[in-house]
Amino acid sequence: MAKRQVMFTFPPELVREPIIHNISQQFKVVPNIRRADISENKGWVVLELEGDEKDIERSIAWLTQKGIRVDPATGDVVEG
Amino acid sequence: MSFARNLRCRKCGQEYPLQPMNVCDFCLSPLEVSYDYQAMAKAINRDKLSQGPRSMWRYRDLLPVEDKEVDIGTGFTPLVKADNLGRELGLEQLYIKNDCLNPTYSFKDRPVSVAASKAREFGFNTLACASTGNLAASVAAHAAKAKMKAYVFVPADVEPGKLVGAAIYNPVLITVNGSYDDVNRLCAKVTQKYKLGFININLRPYYAEGSKTLGYEVAEQLGWRAPDCVVAPAASGLVFTRIWKALDELSMLGLIEPANTHMFVSQAAGSAPIVNAFEAGSHHVNPVVPSTIAKSIAIGNPTDGYYALRVARQSGGGACAVTDDEAIAGIKLLAQTEGIFTEAAGGVVVSALKKLAATGAIKHQELTVAFITGAGPRTQDILASTVQSVATEPNLESLEKVLSLPGRTDNKGYANKDRGD
Numbered sequence: 001m002a003k004r005q006v007m008f009t010f011p012p013e014l015v016r017e018p019i020i021h022n023i024s025q026q027f028k029v030v031p032n033i034r035r036a037d038i039s040e041n042k043g044w045v046v047l048e049l050e051g052d053e054k055d056i057e058r059s060i061a062w063l064t065q066k067g068i069r070v071d072p073a074t075g076d077v078v079e080g
Numbered sequence: 081m082s083f084a085r086n087l088r089c090r091k092c093g094q095e096y097p098l099q100p101m102n103v104c105d106f107c108l109s110p111l112e113v114s115y116d117y118q119a120m121a122k123a124i125n126r127d128k129l130s131q132g133p134r135s136m137w138r139y140r141d142l143l144p145v146e147d148k149e150v151d152i153g154t155g156f157t158p159l160v161k162a163d164n165l166g167r168e169l170g171l172e173q174l175y176i177k178n179d180c181l182n183p184t185y186s187f188k189d190r191p192v193s194v195a196a197s198k199a200r201e202f203g204f205n206t207l208a209c210a211s212t213g214n215l216a217a218s219v220a221a222h223a224a225k226a227k228m229k230a231y232v233f234v235p236a237d238v239e240p241g242k243l244v245g246a247a248i249y250n251p252v253l254i255t256v257n258g259s260y261d262d263v264n265r266l267c268a269k270v271t272q273k274y275k276l277g278f279i280n281i282n283l284r285p286y287y288a289e290g291s292k293t294l295g296y297e298v299a300e301q302l303g304w305r306a307p308d309c310v311v312a313p314a315a316s317g318l319v320f321t322r323i324w325k326a327l328d329e330l331s332m333l334g335l336i337e338p339a340n341t342h343m344f345v346s347q348a349a350g351s352a353p354i355v356n357a358f359e360a361g362s363h364h365v366n367p368v369v370p371s372t373i374a375k376s377i378a379i380g381n382p383t384d385g386y387y388a389l390r391v392a393r394q395s396g397g398g399a400c401a402v403t404d405d406e407a408i409a410g411i412k413l414l415a416q417t418e419g420i421f422t423e424a425a426g427g428v429v430v431s432a433l434k435k436l437a438a439t440g441a442i443k444h445q446e447l448t449v450a451f452i453t454g455a456g457p458r459t460q461d462i463l464a465s466t467v468q469s470v471a472t473e474p475n476l477e478s479l480e481k482v483l484s485l486p487g488r489t490d491n492k493g494y495a496n497k498d499r500g501d
Contacts, residue, residue, distance in 0.1 A: 005108050007381075009366055034108045035091070037364060044364055046108050071367050073108045075316060075383025077264045077280060078210040078235065080376030080425075 002053040005073035006060070010043040014068060020045065027051070027059035034073075046073050083120040084144035087111040087285055090387060098144065100202050100282040110383055111285045113144045121333045126304055129296075129335075136190050136293040142329060143194055144289055150196040150226040154189040155293055157181045159301040159449070164417035165430070169437040173447040175307070177298055178420055180455035184221050184245070186214035186376070186423075187294060187319060187453040192279060194290035196222040199277030205229060209279040210267045212238045213245070214376050214454050219279050220249035231276065235263050245458050280316075284383070291319045295326025298449055299336050306331070306339035308446035309397070311433045313425045313453060314345045314354050315377040317388030323451065324391045343397035344442070345388055346432030348372035348407060348424070354385050358392055358399035365389060373404045373462045374424035376454055398441050400432035407431055411456060411463065421456035429453075 010019070015038060020031045029051035036045040049056050060070050087096040091109035102111055124141045132138025136155025158178045166174035182189040192215070199207055208231040209219040216232045223230035230251035234243065235258070247253060256263045271278040279287055299306055306327045314320045320343065327339040347355045350372030357365045365385030370378035382388070392399050402410070410427030413434070414420050422430075433450050436442045456463070472479045479485070 005103065007367075034106065042364075044366075048108070069367060071261075071381040072264050072268065074103055074110070074268070074281070075385070076260070076379045076381045077267045078212070078233075078260050078379075079215045079280060080211065080213045080315065080378060 001050055002056055004049045004056050004060075006047065006049060007071045007073050008045045008047070008063065009069040009071070010038075010045075011067050012041040014066065015039075015041065015043045019063070019066070019068065020047070023049075023059040023063065027055045027062070029055050029059050048073075082144050082146050083115045083117070083123070083141065084113050085116050086114055088114045100198075100204075100277065102282055102284040110387075113285050113289050115142075115144075117329070117332060124333065124335075126300075126335055129300065136193065136290070136297070139293050139296045142292065142296065142326075144286055145194060145197045145201070147197065147201050149193060150200060150222050151193055152183045152189065152221055152225050154182050154193050156297060159298055160418065160420070162418050162450075165414065168413065168417055169434050170444050171433075171437055171442065171448055172445050174433075175298075175302075175447070175449045176414075176418060176420060177294065177449055177451045179294065179451065179453050180420065180422060180426075184214070184217040185455035185458060186218065187291065187451075188214045188218040189221075190293050191287040191290035191318070192218040192222050195277070195279045195283040195287035196226055196228070198283055198286040199228070199279075200226060202277065204275060204277035206231060206276050207279060208233070208267070208270070208276045210234070210263050211246075212242060212375060213458065215279070216243070216246035216251075217249070217458075220246045220251035223251060224249045228277075233263055233267055233270075235260055242458075288318050288322055288384075291322035292326035292329070294319065294451065295323040296330065298323075299327060299330050302447070302449075304336050306336055306341045307449040308340075309342045309344060309442045309448040310451065311344045311346055311400075311429055311436065311442075311448065312451040313377050313429050314347055314382065314385075314388050315351075315379040315425075316382045317345075317354060317384030317386075319451070319453065320345050320388045321384050321391050324395065341395060341397075342442075342446075343391050343395040344432065344436055345392045345397070345399045346429050347399075347401050348374040348377060348428050349401040349403050350374075351378040351380060352401040353380060353382060354388050354392075355399040355401040357385070357389050363389070372407075372424075374407055374428050375459070376423055377425045377428065398436065400435050400441075402428050402431040402435065408463065408466075410434070412466065414452070415456075420452060422452045423454040423456050423459050424462060425454055426452040426456070
């Protein structure tokens with residue numbers, strides 16, 4: 001099983017959708033939320049995804065396609 | 081002996097032993113080194129620090145290194161009183177911290193020197209980083225000095241010419257077929273699986289500490305005092321937060337009066353997540369997709385973004401973004417007033433400084449230090465259009481014509497007109 005530490009940033013129109021529930025159902029990944037801040041018009045969640053590497057990749061592709069930004073929880077590694 | 085005691089989560093305060101680790105297991109926030117400041121205060125004083133080597137390692141007691149350091153001659157770079165630039169901007173006490181003059185031409189030598197030293201202590205024989213420029217060069221150089229192996233990960237679309245500054249030190253250059261995000265992801269996996277000292281992943285808490293030496297040096301060079309205002313660039317937010325940490329530590333240790341420095345963060349408008357959050361009054365730094373010529377500070381998802389935002393706010397400072405054209409103008413202004421050739425990140429700092437002075441955010445009498453963190457020659461392609469020459473035939477008549485010089489001269493060879501003597 002693989003683990004990936006990521007941050008989701010939600011656009012306002014998706015704040016009310018049960019996105020995290022959906023990825024756990026659709027892609028067999030286990031989301032483990034560590035930090036979050038959600039309000040009416042914005043939201044971010046820092047969490048760990050656990051599952052098969054392919055399922056994690058597919059879940060991230062689905063999220064990205066829906067308009068949710070997915071970044072490494074640790075920030076960008078590539079520096080100038 | 082180092083006074084470093086443990087790693088502490090910057091968010092939840094959870095503590096961990098000093099080890100290669102960068103993220104809190106509980107809340108996934110960044111870790112930082114904490115120290116026994118009481119013991120440190122008893123062991124150091126101004127005189128002792130001043131008698132140390134003329135390098136960043138005179139501040140060894142304030143760094144988390146136990147064994148012999150990996151040093152390529154970094155630090156104690158000039159703090160220049162910038163009277164010409166100050167006059168242009170209406171600032172009476174302007175100083176430039178010229179960190180272009182480190183061995184690999186950027187401030188990165190400071191954090192990498194500490195991280196490489198810790199890597200050796202932890203038993204790593206390989207250093208690694210993901211970088212297209214300054215960091216790559218510094219890591220490769222320190223690995224060469226320490227007789228360690230270096231892996232440098234690079235997105236495949238980077239022009240080979242940009243890698244010369246790193247390649248000369250003979251690291252293993254690995255071009256990754258994918259986006260920057262793909263490189264981020266691959267590097268995280270590599271660090272989990274292999275025993276590598278990855279400079280800005282598992283060694284990041286130690287890497288960060290090296291940047292504090294910029295703040296220590298400035299305070300010492302000013303005669304042991306903190307500036308009234310600081311303008312510094314931000315990519316991950318690391319150097320900006322560590323300059324502040326350095327001033328805070330010196331005042332806590334009684335080496336300077338309590339620091340009341342206003343910290344101003346500057347970013348390129350095409351990659352300004354911290355400035356955006358500051359201006360929006362937000363507590364969260366929303367990631368962006370970078371698009372700027374200032375590649376050395378083009379980070380869309382800054383690890384220390386939240387903390388940089390907090391420093392700017394709590395210090396009564398501010399945040400300022402400038403366009404790429406303004407960054408170019410800043411490079412030229414610094415070069416043509418102070419004779420210092422910086423990269424685009426330095427142009428961002430100078431143009432931000434200009435705006436902050438013009439709006440009165442920085443007042444004319446305040447002692448202000450602008451941090452120039454990287455040299456220009458490595459990225460001079462962005463300035464190609466500035467080369468403008470006049471052509472002459474190889475004779476005086478032609479030269480005098482194109483330069484509009486008066487033709488008649490006295491017997492010393494001076495033009496009679498405009499001699500001024």
